[in-house]
Amino acid sequence: FSWAVNGTTITATTDTLSGSAFSKGDTVQCTTTPTDGTDTGTPQASAVVTIQNSAPSLVSASISPTTAYAADTLTCTWSGFTDDDGDSDLSTVSWSIGGSVVGTSTRISGSFVGGETVTCSVTPSDGTDVGTPVTASIVIDNTAPVLSSIALTPSKPTTASTMPCTPGS
Numbered sequence: 001f002s003w004a005v006n007g008t009t010i011t012a013t014t015d016t017l018s019g020s021a022f023s024k025g026d027t028v029q030c031t032t033t034p035t036d037g038t039d040t041g042t043p044q045a046s047a048v049v050t051i052q053n054s055a056p057s058l059v060s061a062s063i064s065p066t067t068a069y070a071a072d073t074l075t076c077t078w079s080g081f082t083d084d085d086g087d088s089d090l091s092t093v094s095w096s097i098g099g100s101v102v103g104t105s106t107r108i109s110g111s112f113v114g115g116e117t118v119t120c121s122v123t124p125s126d127g128t129d130v131g132t133p134v135t136a137s138i139v140i141d142n143t144a145p146v147l148s149s150i151a152l153t154p155s156k157p158t159t160a161s162t163m164p165c166t167p168g169s
Contacts, residue, residue, distance in 0.1 A: 056129070061134045090127045114140050151165070
C-alpha cells in the first residue's frame, strides 16, 4: 500500500490511513500493488477523494441564574465545543418560550413571566457545517407581589372607630 496526500507520496504503508495524516481540503489517494510473495502485479490506484469538513459538536448548554424571575436577565452558555478540523467556534443561540423563538443573543430579559419554561438552544457551527444542537431549560419562578404602601384610617381613631386597612398599588 502507498498513500498520496495532495499528490505527494507519504510514508504510510498500511491498508488504513489515520486522520492525523491529512486535513480538511486535502486530496487523498491509495495505491495497492498486488503481490503473492514471488511476483508483483500491476499497481492499482483508487479514485482521489477530497477530505470534507467535519461538523462540530457541543457537550452541554446551561442557563444562569439557575433560579430566575420575570425581571431577571438570563444568560445562555455552552461548553465542550469540539471540531475535528480545528475550526473556530461560531455557534449560534436561540431562545424560545412555548416553541416560539424570542431571541438569538446569549442574553435575554423581559420576555417571560412566572411559570413559563424558557429554553436556550445552542447549535454548534464552524462556519461551514452545523452539528446537533444542545439545549437547557429553566422554569421562571413566580415573583412575589409587592405593595408600595398601606393606609390605616382614620389617622386618629377612637374606640368607636372602624379602621380599614387599605393596601396601595
